[in-house]
Structures are given as structure tokens and as C-alpha cells.
Amino acid sequence: MPPFRQGGAKHPVRQGHAMVLFKRCQTIRRWLVSLFHFLTLRKFPAPSSGWHRTRRGAAIRLPRKPQWVIDELICLKALMPQAGYRRIADTFNRLHARRRQITVSKSFVAYTLRRERYAIECKRRELRRRQPRSLKRNAVWALDLTGKQDIQGQQHTLIGVIDHGTRRLLELKAVPNKAAWTLLGYLFLAIGRYGKPRALRTDNERIFTGWVFPKILRWAGIRHQRSEVGCPWQNGRIERLFGTLKRKLDQWRVVDDKQLQTALKHFTFWYNAVRPHQNLSGQTPSEAWDGIDPYQRVPKRVEWFEAWGGLLNGFYLSG
Numbered sequence: 001m002p003p004f005r006q007g008g009a010k011h012p013v014r015q016g017h018a019m020v021l022f023k024r025c026q027t028i029r030r031w032l033v034s035l036f037h038f039l040t041l042r043k044f045p046a047p048s049s050g051w052h053r054t055r056r057g058a059a060i061r062l063p064r065k066p067q068w069v070i071d072e073l074i075c076l077k078a079l080m081p082q083a084g085y086r087r088i089a090d091t092f093n094r095l096h097a098r099r100r101q102i103t104v105s106k107s108f109v110a111y112t113l114r115r116e117r118y119a120i121e122c123k124r125r126e127l128r129r130r131q132p133r134s135l136k137r138n139a140v141w142a143l144d145l146t147g148k149q150d151i152q153g154q155q156h157t158l159i160g161v162i163d164h165g166t167r168r169l170l171e172l173k174a175v176p177n178k179a180a181w182t183l184l185g186y187l188f189l190a191i192g193r194y195g196k197p198r199a200l201r202t203d204n205e206r207i208f209t210g211w212v213f214p215k216i217l218r219w220a221g222i223r224h225q226r227s228e229v230g231c232p233w234q235n236g237r238i239e240r241l242f243g244t245l246k247r248k249l250d251q252w253r254v255v256d257d258k259q260l261q262t263a264l265k266h267f268t269f270w271y272n273a274v275r276p277h278q279n280l281s282g283q284t285p286s287e288a289w290d291g292i293d294p295y296q297r298v299p300k301r302v303e304w305f306e307a308w309g310g311l312l313n314g315f316y317l318s319g
Helices: 012-043 067-079 085-096 106-115 117-129 180-194 212-220 232-249 257-274 285-290
Strands: 051-053 059-061 140-149 155-163 169-175 199-202 223-226 301-307 312-318
Touching (some): 067 085, 067 117, 085 106, 140 180, 155 180, 155 257, 169 257, 180 212, 199 232, 212 223, 232 257, 257 285, 257 301, 257 312
Parallel strands (some): 140 199, 199 223
Antiparallel strands (some): 051 059, 155 169, 301 312
16 A cells, blocks of 8 residues: 555655646747747837847837937938948937937947938938028138148148138138147238138137137137037038149149149139139129129120149139
């Protein structure tokens, strides 16, 4: 006879069957969870919609980004078509991490830009067709620096000052150094010839953000406008001028500083008086500065201008 069980003790054979059944249930549960994750992950929206996938494959809901974040990423991609996801994410974070207390990751930028490809193309077309707002002369000037290397390998620093409204090139010279006092000297020489502007726009280079340059402008009654960090297009008129200058200089061999100064004078005359500007409806910057309509008057003299070995050419209408 089997031993009498006292106190309702469990049978050892039945207890072993229960443990095996429990382990099998745990295994089946794990299989079901894995199958659920495999079937449902494809149905979850992309991370740009607020979902995030953990390392184990689970999807959790994150706070949705505001709409202005997506619009800003679309605008950045339209302005920088060659930039990758990492560069756009870094640019956005530099612009808005401190001011608006929000950042984006590279994966969020990637999913957003892939989804908004049509919106990016529309924004790019809109930016290309946008006409700049017309301004009166001496309303806003733009100042910036660039460089040119001669055939001896010496680097020359060039200063450029342009009027926003008329696109007139006011100053283009090679300067001995990039000190703030040097740039202010050339700026005030241009003010003595053409008048004082209400505002001056520059980038955020150290010479423009120190205490000398802003303080002297404030003392002279000129408002200092600085473009945002990582946004060179906000000073686009002077950047467009340097783009035209660099394309010509890359094809012109500069021997020394004296030849460079003479070449810059020829370029200034060609840019102001010979070359029609697209955003001025076919006027030259000098005609827009003087308020002359070339379509309503007959020129007294027409001359052919040519410099830099034929790189700068066009008809000069005088009178």
C-alpha cells in the first residue's frame, strides 16, 4: 500500500508534471510575445510620427514634435540641398537648442525628410522664385570678407561692402589685415563717399562680435544686424557678389597686390555700370542707385568694355 499522506502533501510525481507544464507555458508565452512584436512593428508609424523602437523591438509612444520643427527641417533642406541628415540635425540644434529648448536626432531628420520629399521640392521652388523686397538706397549695407591667393602663394584678404536696395558695390579692396579698426576705416571711407546707412549687416565672425566693432557702429548711429549662426543665406547679397567675384578670379592669375588692386577696380566698374542685374529688372546697380530707367532714355554714348583678358565684358551706356 502507498504511504499515507498527511496534511495534504503534494504527490512528487504530480509536482514534477506541474513544473514541466509551467516551463512550457513560459516558453509558449515568449513565442507569442515575439510573434506579436514581429506582426505589429510593421503597423506602427515611423519614428517621425512619435513612435520609438526599443532594443527589444517594443514600440513606445513619444511626445510628438511641433509642426514648426518639421517646417524648419524642410526649409533647411531646401536651402542646403547637398547637406546630409547629420549636418541638418546639427544646424537645427545649434539654432534652436538654446532658444527654444528643443533638439532633433539624425534618425528623426532622416525619417522626416524622406516623408516630406515633395514638400521640400515645393519649398525649393518657392525660394527660387521669391523676389527680394525692394529697399531704398542707404537703407541696409552688407559687409563681409573673402580671400584670394596669388601665384606666389600669398593670401590676400578682400573686404566687400554692398548696398542692399540697389546692389551697388560700394567698396571692394584688398586690406592688410582683418583687424576691426582696419575694417571700420574702410567702412567710414565708403560712408564719406556715399552717405551713412541706417543698418549694417554682417555675419558672426569674431571681429564683428567683439566690443570694438559694435560699439563704434552704435556711436555712429548705425544699427548692427548680424545673421544667425549657420545661416549664410541671411546675408545673401554680399555672398552672391563674392560668388560672382570668385568665379572670375579663379580664371584670372593674380601676380601681386598691385595687380590685384587694379583688377578689383575694373571688377567694381564692370559690376556697377556694365553688368545688368537680374533682380533689378535689367538695370545696372549704378542706374538703380541714380534712379535712371534705361528703357525710358536714349544713351548718349555706347562703349564696349572689356577687362581681365575678356572675362569681364559688356556694353557701357553713358549719358
